[in-house]
Amino acid sequence: MVNWKDKMELKIPEGISLDIDGTVINVKGKLGEASRNFRDKYVKVYKKENSIIIAVSKENKFTNGIIGTWYSELKLVFHGVSNGFKYEMKxxxxxxxxxxxxxxxxxxVENFLGGKAPRIAKIKNCKVSVKGDRVIIEGIDKRDMGDTAAxxxxxxxxxxxxARVFQDGIYLLKGVNPDEL
Structure with a gap:
């Protein structure tokens, strides 16, 4: 029998509903729905009243790293479905x-360095708009937005x-500030 110890607790904010199906956590908020798959032998996540508990069966540096990563991921998902994220590129x-x-x-992107063929970038589950010399990326999943910006x-x-002479391109100007979360 495995002895699970509760290590970290994260409160579920108001207006967010959460469903745990095995190792997959589905989070619904006012802006949409996001899910994450948290799968590990020694770390598990479960719901207790109005909070999420991250528990471990074996405590070491490896599992402590997983706990911190999962805590941050859940915090980002909560922020995304309630407030959303915004990236700005120039x-x-x-x-x-x-x-x-x-x-x-x-x-x-057409006429890049005078090229005839357009350069194409895939957009992944987020809203992208072009306003003047800015590209605005908005969405609820920070991973998808980061993939799109990349x-x-x-x-x-x-x-x-x-690169010091030919500075043409589209570059990330403003991203998500972790202090605002």
Whole structure:
């Protein structure tokens, strides 16, 4: 028989409902729904009244790291479904004017460094809009928003050029401040 010890407790904020199905936690809030799969042999998560308890069966550096990671993930999910997240990226060009547009689940960058073929970045479960020289990414899942921002930066990456001279591209300007959570 495994002896589980409660290690960390996280209060469930008002207006958020939570459902635990095995190792998957589904969180619903006013902005939408997000889920995470927390699977480990020595660490488990369960609901107790209006809070979530993270418990361990074996205590060491490895499990303590998992506890902190899961605590942070749950905090981010709670913040995302109740308040949402917002990233701001800047379109920067000095040589050729770029045309940036959103088409379905893709961001198209045309005339990048005078190229004829558009560069395409995939958008993953978030809302992307272009306003002037800014690209705004909004959503409830910080992972998906980070993937989208990375896809956009990767689409405008310049190989074999001096980055100090050719500073054209789309770069992350403002992200999520952890102190605001």
């Amino acid at each position: 379109i920067d060009f000095t040589h050729f004017p770029m045309r940036v547009s959103v088409r379905g689940n893709e961001l198209h 896809n956009i930066e990767r689409a405008t990456y310049i190989k074999h050029f001096d």
